[in-house]
Amino acid sequence: MATVLPGPTAVSPSSLPKSSTYTFTSESVSEGHPDKVCDFIADSILDSYLEQDPTSRVACEVLCKEDTVVLGGEISSRGHVDHDAVVREAIHQIGYTDSGAAFNADGVKVLKLISRQSSDIAQGVDVDTNANHEQGAGDQGIMFGYACSETPGLMPLPIFLAHRLTRGLADDRRSGNYPWLRPDAKSQVSVLYEHNKPTAVTDVLVSTQHSADIERAEIADYVRGDLGPRVLGEWFQSKIQFIVNPTGSFVLGGPSADCGVTGRKIIADTYGGAARHGGGAFSGKDPSKVDRSAAYFCRYVARQIIKQGLAAAVEIQVAYAIGIAKPISLKVETFGTGDSREALEFAYRFDFRPSAIIERLGLLAPIYRQTTNYGHFGRPGLSWES
Structure with missing residues (x-):
């Protein structure tokens, strides 16, 4: 009987008894997922500061909901960044450009709640003020x-394949071959382990945002007949159970539908x-x-x-x-x-x-x-x- 591991902070499959047989599942989300939109905006702001001042201290948090992007945190830098421009460019790059949606690159408003880094933190981090005259850790x-x-990349197989699925969705969307694909998506991959080695992919779950003019059956055919075999490669087999858009419809997605926050x-x-x-x-x-x-x-x-x-x-x-x-x-x-x-x-x-x-x-x-x-x-x- 397969053993389901208890949650995302469970021990590694490699720590289980060598005779055990179990199924392990990992999840990936696309760049259009609301939380990932926030992560991408935050990293875009970070890079913009580092381009001007490599010693910038940046701790940027982002919240996205409908037509609003909230920037919060602490930034100390000699650089000067146009936050509005960086936010809109990041959203545009992800693919939220439909002016008819609440969340779109040109239509969002940006609220900024940003102050400088606390001097109490800086005195421990900066070499000049650190008691031992070396850079201290920025936090405990x-x-x-x-x-x-x-895997060749030295990663666990379930997360490796889950990322391949969501990246494949994004690549197919940008290629124009599947014009009904939209930016928000998730995947899950379940892998059977025997004697601590992955032996088969058992289940694949894909939920992808789509235009209103496509039927669920056509989306399922695309995932089972094209995306799955292509990105799973040698791990694809006909016995895999594919679950596609299980609620039946996923037209409204991204921050227009759900609140996104960095770090989730x-x-x-x-x-x-x-x-x-x-x-x-x-x-x-x-x-x-x-x-x-x-x-x-x-x-x-x-x-x-x-x-x-x-x-x-x-x-x-x-x-x-x-x-x-x-x-x-x-x-x-x-x-x-x-x-x-x-x-x-x-x-x-x-x-x-x-x-x-x-x-x-x-x-x-x-x-x-x-x-x-x-x-x-x-x-x-x-x-x-x-």
């Missing part, structure tokens, strides 16, 4: 990184629930915030452990105190696929201080818009994936 917290040998898709952004999560979101945060930079570095180190052949699956946890550069703790778990102590000793070779992470991964560059959608990990071209 715990961060996790994970890697496994299930942290599991889709990381490992799809196959590893633990410290709770900190990524988008809209400059790399002085270890929620982002340390999570990227934990993933980087986890990849090196896999590539060194020290384990087939590994999870790294690091913890920081605000204003202090050196981590409070570092833990490595290999789930029985390797020697955890040996992997920990390897991890200790890396410098986890924020300034070292930022330098090693080149995190002061305006690179963050490209990370927002379809996962921050497992994609080529990112320094922590090299």
